[in-house]
Amino acid sequence: MNEFKIDFTLGMKLLENYMKLPPKIIIDAKLLKRGNQFKFPKSRKQRINKKWSKRDANFRYVPDPNFYFLDNGQTIICHPSLNCAVQKYLYDEGYLGVSFPCIS
Secondary structure, X not given: OOOOOOOOHHHHHHHHHHOOOOOEEEEOOOXXXXXXXOOOOOOOOXXXXXXXXXXXXXXXXXXXXXXXXXXXHOEEEEOHHHHHHHHHHXXXXXXXXXXXXXXX
C-alpha cells in the first residue's frame, strides 16, 4: 500500500474555525489523477504520438494524494487509500471522538 506524505495545516485551519460537529468523511474511489502513459503507438511519427497522448485509455490512473473540504470544513472527501491517514490524524488531533477500525 502506498504511503502518502500529507500536509494537514491548511485544512485543519478550516476545521478549527468551523468545527461544531465531527466531520463527515466521504470515501470516493473515483478520485483518481492521470498517471503515466503506458501504451505507445508502433509508429514514431509526431502526429500519431500526439493523437495517442490524448486518449485516456493509454494512461494508468493513480489515487489522488489530496483530500478536499466541502461545507466550510464539515465534509472531507478522499480516496480510500488516503482514508486511514485522514482518520488517524483527525483522531489524534481530537476532532473525532470515536475510533475507526483502520485506526490502530
